[in-house]
Amino acid sequence: TPAPASIQASPPIDGGKVGALTLKAPSITLKERGLVTSSSGSNSSDAGNILVITDILTLKDGSQLKSNKVEGTGRAGSILITATDDVRLMDGSSIQSSTTSQLGGSGGSINITSGHSVALNNDSLITASSTGPGNAGNISIDAGNQLILQNSSLTTEANQASGGKI
Numbered sequence: 001t002p003a004p005a006s007i008q009a010s011p012p013i014d015g016g017k018v019g020a021l022t023l024k025a026p027s028i029t030l031k032e033r034g035l036v037t038s039s040s041g042s043n044s045s046d047a048g049n050i051l052v053i054t055d056i057l058t059l060k061d062g063s064q065l066k067s068n069k070v071e072g073t074g075r076a077g078s079i080l081i082t083a084t085d086d087v088r089l090m091d092g093s094s095i096q097s098s099t100t101s102q103l104g105g106s107g108g109s110i111n112i113t114s115g116h117s118v119a120l121n122n123d124s125l126i127t128a129s130s131t132g133p134g135n136a137g138n139i140s141i142d143a144g145n146q147l148i149l150q151n152s153s154l155t156t157e158a159n160q161a162s163g164g165k166i
Contacts, residue, residue, distance in 0.1 A: 021036060025054055028054045030063035031061045032063070033064075036065050036066070037068070038050050040077075050067055052083075056083060056085050056086050057081060057086070059093035059124075060090040065081075065094075066096045067079055075106045075108060080111050086116050086117050088121075091123070092122065092124060093124045094126065097127075107158075109128065109140065110140070112142070114141075115144045117146045118144075119146075120148065120150065123151055125152060126155075129155070131160070133160045135161045135164065136162070
């Protein structure tokens with residue numbers, strides 16, 4: 001079985017900044033556990049932001065858009081999605097911003113703007129979380145005409161600090 005396709009931004013070995021990821025196309029589809037991730041490890045740098053500009057964004061088959069801060073004092077990057085038509089998450093797919101740092105790094109925000117609808121189906125998830133002392137990020141969704149959650153969820157949670165706002 002081939003490995004899932006992925007696009008990743010991570011810090012250089014010398015601990016420099018993590019760059020932002022920008023995806024721009026009329027239609028963007030991640031499938032079969034596809035992954036777009038920005039991550040920052042054990043230094044003070046922030047994870048880079050993820051910016052998606054499209055007409056239709058589809059994540060399916062367990063695919064992920066993810067920004068995370070693993071260690072250190074920096075924060076997870078924000079995820080910004082602008083779709084003129086639809087945002088669709090299906091079959092266990094997710095959009096996640098998280099921090100697991102025990103040194104206080106906070107989670108990034110998730111902002112989704114859609115001209116028509118945002119739909120999550122079959123165990124899909126949009127979440128901002130923190131397992132350390134940093135606050136979780138906020139989630140903002142402007143779903144256009146409709147927001148559909150079918151056996152799926154929107155969450156923000158923190159184990160040691162404040163959860164974000166939805």
